[in-house]
Amino acid sequence: MPTVYDVARLAGVSTATVSRVMRSSDLVRPVTRDRVLAVIEEVGFVPDASAQGLSRRRKDIIGLVGLERGVDESGIERDGLLFVDVVVHAVEAVLRGTGTSLLLSFGRAGEQFHHRIRALSGKVDGLLVVEEALAPAQLRALARRLPVVVIAAPAGEAALDVVRVDNPAGMRALATHLTTVHGYRRLGFVGGPRDAPDAMERLAAFATAVRGVPGGTVDVVPGGDFSEASGRTAARVLLGREAIPEAVACANDQMAIGVMRELQRSGLDVPGDVAVAGFDNIYPGRVVEPALTTVGQPVRELGVRAAARLMGRIEGSTEPPHAETLPTELVIRRSCGCPGRVREDLPPASAGSLRPARCAR
C-alpha cells in the first residue's frame, strides 16, 4: 500500500504538500496539485484512516448501539423490519456525503453490554444509543467520555441529549378513539418487555386514559417480548378470561398481529367480536386482514434528528443538552372497527372531530 511518502517522492514534493492536496485546501499551486493528483491516481493511494485519525484527533466514525429485539437465529423468519434498522438507514442517509461512517453494535436484552460499548468508544467520535441499551448511570458515564445522543428514551433523562417520541400522547389518542368513537369500555392491553421503558410508558398512558373514562377498565397482560409469538400467547390468556375485552391494544404492532391472528384462529371475528390495535405502524400491519389500526411513530425522523444533533456536538456545539420529543400519529385502519362499528349515540360532528387527518390505505 502506497503512503504519503511514496506519493511525495514520486511527485517530487514534500508530504506536507501531498497532505494539502488530499485535504483539498487551495494552498497548493494548480500545476503542483495536478501533478500530485496524477500520482495519487496512478499508485492508487488511499490515506490510512488510523494515521489520519491519530493526527487529526478525529476518526470520522460514529457508533450506533442498540438492542436487537425480535431477531433470533433464524433471522428472516422473525417478525420483520426492526425499529433499529430504520434508525440505521436514517442515520446512514444523513452521514452519506459527509466523510463520516457508521459503526454498529447490537446487544441482546439482559446481556451485559456496556463493556463492549466502552471498548467501542475508542473507535468513534460520538455515539448514538438506541432505546434502553444502557442503564442511566452507564449512559451518563459514557456521555462524560464522548458526545452521546440517546434515541427513544422515555422522559427522565435530563442533562443528556435525547430525541424521543411522544408515546403517551399516541396512546392517549388511541384510547380516546377506541372509547369515544367506538364506545368500547372493557379494554385489554398487551404489554411489552418490562425492561423497555417505551413499552412501560405506553402501557401506563393507555391504562390511565382508559380508566379516566367512566366505566372504562383495562385488562393488562404484561411481559410480552415484542414478538408475534408473544402476542399469540397473550391472546390465549385473554381468551381464558371470563369476559373477553371488546378491544385489545398492544405495545407494538408485531404483538398486535399475533393477537389478531390468534383471535381469528379461535374463531372470533376482528374487529366484529374484538377490536385490535398496535403501535409502530410497521409494514406488515398494512397487509394483514383486517388492516391494523395503530399509532405511527416517526422512526426515520428520530434517526435523522439524532444524527444531526450528534454531528453538531462533535463539531463542538455548546448548546445545553436537551430532549426533543417528536409527535406520533394515529393511523386508523379496519382492525379497530372503522368504519362501521361505531357508537351510535354520538352526534356525528363529535365523532367526526376525532377522525385523524391521516387515513388508512
Place this chain on the structure above:
Amino acid sequence: MPTVYDVARLAGVSTATVSRVMRSSDLVRPVTRDRVLAVIEEVGFVPDASAQGLSRRRKDIIGLVGLERGVDESGIERDGLLFVDVVVHAVEAVLRGTGTSLLLSFGRAGEQFHHRIRALSGKVDGLLVVEEALAPAQLRALARRLPVVVIAAPAGEAALDVVRVDNPAGMRALATHLTTVHGYRRLGFVGGPRDAPDAMERLAAFATAVRGVPGGTVDVVPGGDFSEASGRTAARVLLGREAIPEAVACANDQMAIGVMRELQRSGLDVPGDVAVAGFDNIYPGRVVEPALTTVGQPVRELGVRAAARLMGRIEGSTEPPHAETLPTELVIRRSCGCPGRVREDLPPASAGSLRPARCAR
C-alpha cells in the same frame, strides 16, 4: 482523555508494560498487572483505536457495503425488512465477542458508489460487498487492495470470494410445483431491477423451466424495483392482457404481495382465479391473506458464512478464492392454490413426491 503515558506514570511503570497489560499477554508480573489495571480502572483509560490501528496495522473494523433498495424518505412506510438488514444482523452477530466492529455504507441503485467505497477502504481491514453494489471490474480492483467477500453475487465472479444463493434451483423448484402439482401452463412473471443480477437470474431460470414444460408459456413483465408498488403496477399490466395468466411468480415477495393485493382489488380471487408466488420468504408474506407461497433463501446464513470467510482472509488464510452456493427452500402456502387447486389427472403419489419437506404455517 487519559493515555498510556498517564497510566504508566500513575502506575509507576513504562508504557510498554501498560500496553502488555492491555493486550493481556501474561508477560507481566501479577502484582504489577494489578497495579496497572487499578490505574486503568480509576482513570477510565480506553485505548485510542487510531493509535492502536496505526501501530498494529490492524483496525479491527470490517465494512459492509450494499444497495439500499425499497427504503425511501418515509422509511418505515416502505415494504419491510430488507435483505441487507438481515445480513447486517447476521454479520454483527458473528463479530460480537471478537473485538472487530462493523462499519456500514449503503448506496442507492444507479448512484456512483465506488468513490465512497474507496475512501471507506482506508477505514477497514476487509470488506463485505452485498449484491450488485459494484461492477465486476471495480470489485476486482477493490479486492486487490484488501480482503473482499461478495455476498449474493450470481455465478460468474470467479477469482473472488463469493457466498451466494442458488437462485436457479429455487426458481426451478417453484416452476415445477406450479406446473406439475397445479398443472398451470399459462404463467406470468414479474421481474426485478435490470441491474440486479439476482433478479435476472431468477427470471431466466423460471422462464426456462416453464418453457421446458409442454404447453408452458411465460408472460414476463420486467423492470420492477422490488417494491410492493411496482408489483401492483405489474399486476395492472397483466390485467390488461387478453389472457390473464393462471399463476404469477415474482422476483421477490414484496412485489408478489403487491400483485396479489392488486388482483384482489380488481375483484379476482387469489388463488382461485390467479395463483401468486414470490421469492425471499419475508415475514409479511406469512400474514397476508392468502399466505404467500415463496422460495426461502438462507439470508442469515449467507451473512454468517461471508463474515467467517472474511475474518479468515484477514487472519491470513491462503486458500484459493472460491464461491460457495447455499440452497434455497420451497415454502408452500396457500397463494399458489395449495391445498385444493391441484391437477387431478396425476396419481397422488407423483404429486405427493413433489411436496416439499417444509410446509406452511
Place this chain on the structure above:
DNA sequence: GCACAGGATGTAACCGGTTACAACGAGGAA
C-alpha cells in the same frame, strides 16, 4: 536597487499506541 509582503513549499514535531531489543536482577549451576 532595496525592503517587504505574501504565496508556495519544505522541515520536523507530534498524535498515542506497540514491540524489537536492551537492560536488569535474581536464582541456579559450576
Place this chain on the structure above:
DNA sequence: TTCCTCGTTGTAACCGGTTACATCCTGTGC
C-alpha cells in the same frame, strides 16, 4: 564466587498521516 539463564521491565523507534513554523521566491512599492 562467577557466569549464565530466564523472567520482568524499560527505552526508543516506528506506524502514516497533519500542521505549526520556517524558508524561499517572486512581484510590488518606494
